[in-house]
Amino acid sequence: MTSRDVKIINETGFHARPAQLFVQKASQFQSAIKVKKEDGMEADAKSILGLMTLALVKGTTITIEADGVDEKEAVEELVKLIESKFGEE
């Protein structure tokens, strides 16, 4: 299992488009991927509905946790996506 913490820095947080991009990216990997919040809530990284229920706004720190054959790449790519502010601005 691989996991990493990352802070959401884009203005709109996990808005429609960012969330969609995140799910799209996550779905490219075979590993089971979870997104966890500090308050213990978690969601399937491949579920846009699930992610939305986490109310991920700018400034929230999340843990991305992957388990499977491609877990390392998965975590790395997803963190990169968040850090790139989903291409916003």
Place this chain on the structure above:
Amino acid sequence: MVVKKLLSGIGVAEGIKFGKALLYNPVASQDIAIREFIDSEEVEKELAKLRVAKKEAFNELEKLIEKTKETLGENKADILRAQQNFLDDPAFYPEIEKKITNDKYSAENAVQKIVEQFAFIFDGMENEYLRERASDVRDLGRRLMAQLHGKKGMQLSDIKEEVILVADDLTPSDTVQLDKNYVLGFITKIGGKTSHTAIISKSLGIPAIVGVGKEIETIKNGDFLIIDGKSGTCIINPDDKTLAKYKQQIAKEEEENEILAKFTFKSAITIDGFQVEVAANIGTIKEAKVAVESGAEGVGLYRTEFLFMNEKEMPDEEKQYQAYKEVAKTFGEKPVIIRTLDIGGDKELSYLDLPKEMNPFLGYRAIRISLSQQELLVTQLRAILRASIYGKLKIMFPMVSSLEEFRQAKVIFQDVQKQLEQEGIDFDESIEVGIMVEIPSTAVLADQFAKEVDFFSIGTNDLVQYTLAVDRMNEKVAYLYDYFHPAVLNLINTVITAGHRNGKWVGMCGGMAGDSLAAPLLIGMGLDEWSMSSGHIKKIKYVISKLKLAECKELVKEILQLDTTEAVRQELEGFYKRNITL
């Protein structure tokens, strides 16, 4: 060569009909309260239903997206695209499936639960964007529900050719949609003698057989059926000889009907001059008009719940007032007894959100709901009182099991009267307030009740169910369900005697009042008002016209000595044969 086959069930509305079978799969329409749970063997069927709904919803969205792109642009289309994505979301669709598979939820119920689960979370969010997602999820939910509800599926009101309807069950809202001109009769897998399906088929005069059981599945669409609503038999693809026999019987019944028709508008009076009032049970304005044409001398039971059941939300005072007014005017000087809301049991209201109960007939229903959610009762009483100036209305409370309940209801009634007085609204101040006697405790204490109520109306359907501990919906114990059980007769006699001793009139609005075989007994007991399905009125008037009060009183004495249902039936059948030809 199609093989002839015989099915048997419980005949609930007399008459022989033949015609083409139409299998009706109750994909509940929007205004039908959804079924919440399914049986294990239905899981596959439910999942399949859900899959179809999902696919259809997806396609529907696809079309909408294309159209939106053209007219409103890519951005707006994205909103719909998001909905489409929700459909495939691992937190959504598989969760709905799980509810069906693991918790035995119906597809509709599962969709609603999951949709609300998400909508609830979104509703509570600070972020406005996310809060708005609640409406997306709900919209998607509605789309799925519309598909599940069979927006494109069969609607009873769509039937435009003569058929005999074959179904698992029909909900009360299904049956009110039936068009007598096309639906010649129906036959259902479940249900009992007094299920609401049965009651409505009677009042519409549509022959019906219920409680046929699994065998009903042998009927195929388009099979030629003969149904006999009296004996409860259904013949699939009969041979010519059988058909001829039934045709002959129909001819005989038509002949009888001609004789009976002469009694439609006559008074119900015995040879020796004892007169009673024969009234009708109604649920809708449509039935009120049928009742008048059938010779009803009033309404002994106006079931107001149909006013509530065909709605998506609670009908307000004005809407109720209009309905009561219309019925009051239809009957003019003739009395109309309005029963306050009798919901619960087998009658659900989607907007009241009543919890599922283990024993709904022993649970939160009828006056129990009215007394705990008093605003419902107040609204209804206001509407009734306002309508009372247009005719002769009476008020009846259902399911009263103790004097405290009646007293509480009476206090509310008096408060409503005061309210209206203060508001300067006219109403009939002499309006009678009575109760339905359908719980054994009330029948036993009839003497005490009789001092405070204006009248009794015996509801035999529930009285039998509660006295004999027989679920009237359960076909397995249907054979035990019989109002000729000596214990039931004893209670009925107690109630009538207690009423009369205290100078109060006593009516009956259950199935027994419309049963010709019971008529001599009820005459003998002195029943004042008989309320029944309109279809029975002329026959009962005819039967009464052949009776003598003195003889019937003797009959009652003998019957009350008997110890078994069987013995009572035999005695009554003998008496009937000796005195009545038809």
